[in-house]
Amino acid sequence: MIIAKLLIRTKPLTSLLFLASLNFATAADIPRADPEDVGMSSERLQQINTVIQRHIDTGNIQGAVTAVARRGKLVHFQAHGLMDVDNGRAMDEDSIFIMMSSTKPVLGVATMMMIEEGLIRPEDPISKYIPEFANMQVAVLADPAENISPYSVNPNDIPEYRFVPAKRDITIHDLLTHTSGLASGGLGSAIAGRPTLDANPTIASEMPKYGSTPLDFQPGSRWKYSPGIGLNVVSRIIEIVSGQPFDEFLQERIFEPLDMNNTYFNVPVEYQNKRVVIHDRDMSRFFGRPPTTYFSASGGLSSTAGDYLKFEQMLVNGGELFGNRLLSPRSVRMMGSNQIGDLYRGFSRNQEGMGFGYTVGVTVNPITSKARRSAGAFGWGGAFGTRTWTDPEEELTAVIMLQQPYGPAQYDFENAVQQAIIE
Numbered sequence: 001m002i003i004a005k006l007l008i009r010t011k012p013l014t015s016l017l018f019l020a021s022l023n024f025a026t027a028a029d030i031p032r033a034d035p036e037d038v039g040m041s042s043e044r045l046q047q048i049n050t051v052i053q054r055h056i057d058t059g060n061i062q063g064a065v066t067a068v069a070r071r072g073k074l075v076h077f078q079a080h081g082l083m084d085v086d087n088g089r090a091m092d093e094d095s096i097f098i099m100m101s102s103t104k105p106v107l108g109v110a111t112m113m114m115i116e117e118g119l120i121r122p123e124d125p126i127s128k129y130i131p132e133f134a135n136m137q138v139a140v141l142a143d144p145a146e147n148i149s150p151y152s153v154n155p156n157d158i159p160e161y162r163f164v165p166a167k168r169d170i171t172i173h174d175l176l177t178h179t180s181g182l183a184s185g186g187l188g189s190a191i192a193g194r195p196t197l198d199a200n201p202t203i204a205s206e207m208p209k210y211g212s213t214p215l216d217f218q219p220g221s222r223w224k225y226s227p228g229i230g231l232n233v234v235s236r237i238i239e240i241v242s243g244q245p246f247d248e249f250l251q252e253r254i255f256e257p258l259d260m261n262n263t264y265f266n267v268p269v270e271y272q273n274k275r276v277v278i279h280d281r282d283m284s285r286f287f288g289r290p291p292t293t294y295f296s297a298s299g300g301l302s303s304t305a306g307d308y309l310k311f312e313q314m315l316v317n318g319g320e321l322f323g324n325r326l327l328s329p330r331s332v333r334m335m336g337s338n339q340i341g342d343l344y345r346g347f348s349r350n351q352e353g354m355g356f357g358y359t360v361g362v363t364v365n366p367i368t369s370k371a372r373r374s375a376g377a378f379g380w381g382g383a384f385g386t387r388t389w390t391d392p393e394e395e396l397t398a399v400i401m402l403q404q405p406y407g408p409a410q411y412d413f414e415n416a417v418q419q420a421i422i423e
Helices: 044-057 100-116 172-177 187-192 203-211 230-242 246-255 269-274 305-316 329-335 409-420
Strands: 061-070 073-084 137-141 161-165 352-357 361-363 378-381 387-391 396-401
Touching: 044 061, 044 409, 061 137, 061 305, 073 246, 073 305, 073 409, 100 172, 100 246, 100 305, 100 329, 100 378, 137 187, 203 230, 230 246, 246 396, 269 352, 305 387, 305 396, 396 409
Parallel strands: none
Antiparallel strands: 061 073, 061 396, 137 161, 352 361, 361 378, 378 387, 387 396
């Protein structure tokens, strides 16, 4: 992607730091401190601005919003580049980003709430709540000796196959850790075809369709990402046990207590002009469509850097923010701990030093993982470039909001944050 350099300039720092003048809720709700007061270097934090501007100037990203807090204090919050390239509109601190899979950790917190309240257990079979998921079938190659991976299949060239019974039911744990085999891009997914939503769909109305999908592998036998369905099944279970629609549950139980006033499944009309317009991408899927009735836990939210910093700050605080406790510290540790041994090998299948918790990736070994985080740090990101994480060892939270999935920009941000820690 090449973006005109002349249009993309970072706003003056003085205008970006005047957070108190904003009417739109931002990360200013987390108290600000001088970086040195919380063991970080002001000079080194400026490297964030340098590296993000470098990627803007080379045309790899159109803009970003970055935020960092340590020991409960905000030490960096800045907008960079443009939110609308064609119209030359500068990125704002309160710009609204399409979160894609960055939505998933919110579902993780909602699930931990239900576990805490004894309404569900991780080991529960999902057929206990949704009968359509009983007696699932697994798609396997008709000829196991055939030199084809059943875990990554071209839907236009499906090999001969057969079905075998699942050895056990899918559990909530399997869905939260992407070890269920449901809709994870393998042979079963190719046979089922790309799911299409009915008119005015809801999570509830789509469950029978998902329950008829053959699995890609035996539950619990491997890690493979279920990008768009697996966690939606968990959100339906939350609806069942809580007695609330999923969107209302999130609003009442998470967004309002955390003062996440700018996080939406349907962005209000009056805030549409705050949405980042992604350069060189058809936005008709996201803009100008009727409000959704399908509240996807897998990737349905739009939000701001300030709101997601609050979400991460709640986690690093052990489940509490602004005097509101969402989870116990033990539940946060459970969510953010490696739950699947050595099954996690990432999307590349050769990732080392990482594990997977409940909806989040977990740094197990910072050296072998090549992560710019401490052991025990956890978080996740979205396909359009958003990424947030919590680092309990350093009492640190960080957010980078992009709308171009450019890995080097994410890495350079993480590296700059880590190198700014001086004590």
